[in-house]
Amino acid sequence: DSGVTQTPKHLITATGQRVTLRCSPRSGDLSVYWYQQSLDQGLQFLIQYYNGEERAKGNILERFSAQQFPDLHSELNLSSLELGDSALYFCASSVVGSPYNEQFFGPGTRLTVL
Amino acid sequence: KNEVEQSPQNLTAQEGEFITINCSYSVGISALHWLQQHPGGGIVSLFMLSSGKKKHGRLIATINIQEKHSSLHITASHPRDSAVYICAVIPLDQFYFGTGTSLTVIP
Numbered sequence: 001d002s003g004v005t006q007t008p009k010h011l012i013t014a015t016g017q018r019v020t021l022r023c024s025p026r027s028g029d030l031s032v033y034w035y036q037q038s039l040d041q042g043l044q045f046l047i048q049y050y051n052g053e054e055r056a057k058g059n060i061l062e063r064f065s066a067q068q069f070p071d072l073h074s075e076l077n078l079s080s081l082e083l084g085d086s087a088l089y090f091c092a093s094s095v096v097g098s099p100y101n102e103q104f105f106g107p108g109t110r111l112t113v114l
Numbered sequence: 115k116n117e118v119e120q121s122p123q124n125l126t127a128q129e130g131e132f133i134t135i136n137c138s139y140s141v142g143i144s145a146l147h148w149l150q151q152h153p154g155g156g157i158v159s160l161f162m163l164s165s166g167k168k169k170h171g172r173l174i175a176t177i178n179i180q181e182k183h184s185s186l187h188i189t190a191s192h193p194r195d196s197a198v199y200i201c202a203v204i205p206l207d208q209f210y211f212g213t214g215t216s217l218t219v220i221p
Contacts, residue, residue, distance in 0.1 A: 002158075033209075043200060045209035056207030090157060099145040099204035100164060105157040 003027065004093050004106035012112045018079040021109045025072055025093030031055065032074040033094075033103060034066055038087035049074055050097035081113045117141050118203050120212035127219050133188040135215045137201030140182065148175050148186050149200040151214070157200075160186070191219045 003026035034046040045058035049068035068074040094101040148160040161175040177184040201212040
């Protein structure tokens with residue numbers, strides 16, 4: 001158990017809908033990262049937050065948004081869902097936002113868009 | 115455009131064999147991570163490297179910054195090592211992942 005929690009574990013929804021994925025980092029970790037893992041694209045970095053502020057942005061679509069709240073939990077919002085958004089979404093946390101820090105991964109949320 | 119290339123894609127080994135997984139990258143990096151993804155999907159960080167070599171138990175990771183290459187070695191492989199091993203490179207604030215090496219260790 002990494003100490004990072006993600007909810008829900010599974011999510012099935014329809015095209016055009018909007019969903020919110022939630023991540024709680026390990027106690028004491030200030031940085032949260034979001035990743036998408038699909039069968040055809042592999043793992044991709046979406047976005048990083050550090051202590052409530054956006055720190056780095058990767059291949060995140062405009063239909064997707066995220067935020068980190070004062071209690072350090074983070075939410076990833078996916079809207080106007082398409083079939084291609086079906087994937088595993090992982091969040092990870094680290095003590096600070098440095099690339100030299102070990103990241104601890106949550107168990108992931110499996111999103112299926114029908 | 116693939117910033118990170120891993121080889122081999124798939125690897126089957128007999129228990130006890132010495133295993134090497136390679137990662138080559140094309141960008142300048144701050145750090146490189148090796149990740150292990152279990153059959154159930156969970157991801158664990160194995161190593162962070164910015165130079166040299168690190169060892170943890172039966173796992174050894176090396177990096178050559180000049181040649182833009184890293185290797186992950188598993189000594190005395192065991193069936194519980196069966197997993198997908200993923201290399202991730204970090205140029206500044208971005209993360210680029212290899213497609214992974216699927217390892218199966220047969221008893």
